[in-house]
Amino acid sequence: MDSKRISEYLFSLDKENDELLVNMRDYATGHDVPIVRRETEGFLRTICAIKKPKNVLEIGTAIAYSTIVFARQSGAVDTIENYEKRIPIARENIEKSGLKNITLYEGDATKILKDLQGRKYDIVFLDAAKGQYLNWLPDIMELMDEGSILIADNVLQDNTVMESRFTVDRRDRTTHERMREFLYRIKHDERLETSVIPLGDGVSISVKI
DSSP states (O other): OOHHHHHHHHHHHSOOOOHHHHHHHHHHHHTTOOOOOHHHHHHHHHHHHHHOOSEEEEEOOTTSHHHHHHHTTSSEEEEEEOOTTTHHHHHHHHHHHTOOSEEEEESOHHHHHHHTBTBOEEEEEEOSOGGGHHHHHHHHHHTEEEEEEEEEEOTTTTTTTTSOGGGSOGGGHHHHHHHHHHHHHHHHOTTEEEEEEOSTTOEEEEEEO
16 A cells, blocks of 8 residues: 555545645745644644634743644644744744734743642643643643544654664654653553554544543
């Protein structure tokens, strides 16, 4: 089965994005900025259409591509970004979108997640430093009510997560181990019902029960 041909065919079925998102994806491709893959974008839109979230928390704004996707289908989006060079670009894109329901938090998600305690989110989207997913999970769980959804992107790590740690570059081994532990935790936590989907670079979706 030719997965590339299947992907190209499925992409051909997509409705065209507006000029802003097209330009943002082109910018991301040209400047090697990690944003959600096209198939993952479609998945996020579908989840929003089902859940109709009032509040979304995104960890990892980048240039605000997925932020805008969420904000167009949600009541409000809080988004966190720690990479200073991308924050002005994200703010510029948010301004271009005309959306007023986005709050961008600048800084370390570890601290900001603790500052947000007391709030509740219908959807939490994890798309930042992969080695930190496991560390952030306890605080994220406190931000979720029953029925809230946690979505984590890039959990298969270019299909290396299932490999032995000894086959992974030494510099990537810690992240590899932490991602494997994160996946184990969300699959075995009795408070969550979780599915891991080989979509894009792997997406996990967990519902708090």
